[in-house]
Amino acid sequence: NAGVTQTPKFQVLKTGQSMTLQCAQDMNHEYMSWYRQDPGMGLRLIHYSVGAGITDQGEVPNGYNVSRSTTEDFPLRLLSAAPSQTSVYFCASSYAPPDGYTFGSGTRLTVV
């Protein structure tokens, strides 16, 4: 089992550029989430999904879009990158509550 796979691992963007962070899981998990990790702030929820075709906003959704066309994939789109979006991004998935979430290895994004 590959678990949760995130690509790319590292990315540098210029302000105003757009990009998509990829997340795929092969565990048939219904629940998927995107978090960003910033020093001293823990993990903050960006968007989440409770199943294919269903997404909702988390704590810090501005500047990000998501879609969930399949159970396996949950891409995160940055519409117009800003320096404030410099962070480490984690995708996570879970089969159902109360199973713990399985996390990907993260994408380190720098916006210059």
Added chain:
Amino acid sequence: AQSVAQPEDQVNVAEGNPLTVKCTYSVSGNPYLFWYVQYPNRGLQFLLKYITGDNLVKGSYGFEAEFNKSQTSFHLKKPSALVSDSALYFCAVRVGGSNDYKLSFGAGTTVTVRA
């Protein structure tokens, strides 16, 4: 309002000594509580969870946690710390309604175990 708090940014202990990482929560109803560990440049790894039942739960790598409803706490413990336990630890609680499954994380506690 913050759902989970980790009052200590850092915890330093000597190898072989007991390790405690503190967590308090604030949610309505019965909480689902979790502990995760993050090693440098890695994703988070699940350690243990409390859903219901025995207040003392055991998890991976010799860690355990005690749920205390009256104090709304869920402290992580290890009787004898190892240098390899040095990492960033996160407490998390389920938030939201019954139709979703979101976790709210604390800010994290950096644990350093010295040889």
